[in-house]
Amino acid sequence: MRAEKYVILLGDGMPDRPIPERDNKTPLMMANTPNLDRLAREGTAGSVKTTPEGFEAGSDVTNLGIIGYDARKYYTGRAPLEAAAMGINLGPDDVAFRCNLVTLRPVPDGLVMEDFSAGHIETEDSAELVADLNRAFGNGTISFHPGVSYRHLMVWRGGKAAMKLTPPHDISDQNIREYMPRGDGADFLHQLMNEAQIFLKGHKVNGRRKAAGKKEANSVWFWGQGKAPSMPELAELKNLTGAMITAVDLMRGIGVRAGMRVINVPGATGWVDTNYEGKAAACLDALKDVDFVYVHVESPDEAGHAGSLDYKIQAIQDFDAKVVGPVLEGLKSMGDYRVMVLSDHPTPLEIKTHTTDPAPFAIYPPIDSYPAAAFDESIVESSTLRFDLAIDLSDYFIEGKR
DSSP: OOOSEEEEEEETTOOOOOBGGGTTBOHHHHSOOHHHHHHHHHSEEEEEOOSOTTSOOOHHHHHHHHHTOOHHHHOOOHHHHHHHHTTOOOOTTOEEEEEEEEEEEEETTEEEEEETTTTTOOHHHHHHHHHHHHHHHOSSSEEEEEEETTEEEEEETTOOOOOBOOOGGGSTTSBGGGGSOBSTTHHHHHHHHHHHHHHHHTOHHHHHHHHTTOOOOOEEEEEEEEOOOOOOOHHHHHSOOEEEEOSSHHHHHHHHHTTOEEEOOTTOOSSTTSOHHHHHHHHHHHTTTOSEEEEEEOHHHHHHHHTOHHHHHHHHHHHIIIIIHHHHHHHTTSSSEEEEEEOSSOOOTTTTSOOOOOEEEEEESOSSSOOOSSSSTHHHHHOSOEESSHHHHHHHHHHSOO
């Protein structure tokens, strides 16, 4: 049976692996999460394999599925979704590339990916760098487009899309030699990256950052390429009006493509300093006008990529206290509602990148009787309620039946 209002609260990358030095507990097990735990105890708890077979565990593929879009049918790449968020119109032959500003470190046998975020570069600094990159290299074929912090786009008009490219957060502390672009069009990207490195090395922004003891954005890194997707709006797919609340362009782009209202919360950064309270307030306000709100919190994933246990615990606890708790309290006055908490994939600290392992979820009020003692990875092992596809969990959450 359907509800009147739906909320998904997603803590990106929360699940992890047991840490031997911490009694084999995970960050979710170590964190103080009374609100998440209450949902597990009083609601329906289970697990979901968010990454379809044949796909990598990217937040693009997994979040599409959680909303209800079959990636096997609609996914064309991460960057085209981000292009939609930035208002960039892609022609049928245009290819969008995610363009990170990164920090590379020279070693005797090459260059190492020291930081995929250039020290979580401030948007003010990165906007200046990307604007100047576009002035230096932009033409009728290539254009650079500034986003938020280290996350930007490059569009190659009539470009190549079939190359093998690697997300920079997958190769932290590794030599980049084995992960450079490969395939048709790779030589063009190699040249552009090399020229951009020379340009960035002498840029005044990096001079200021070096003087301030900050990491320099000394290279661009291309990945996540693809052409514009064609997908139905949420109103057609699920017969729901919706809103997306997030700090990252990827999720904004999914919202745009899904015809959802995209809400930009001041102070939302994607890092542990994000405006959690503002996201919760925006969620409750949006529910006055729409049927479905998707709140995406990036910070646990970023902490996982950084390999920081302290930051990950902090991010999970802040998600619980400043998002989950206030939203649950506010929903009490909204009548017939259904809320789901989950993650789109694990981001284990040990490997600093995503895995395809199943993730726990909890739905309240309960649809079926599958309680759990706490909201953590133990649900994956203990619950017999399991979904092999995120789109099936989406149907279960919306329709209230299997």
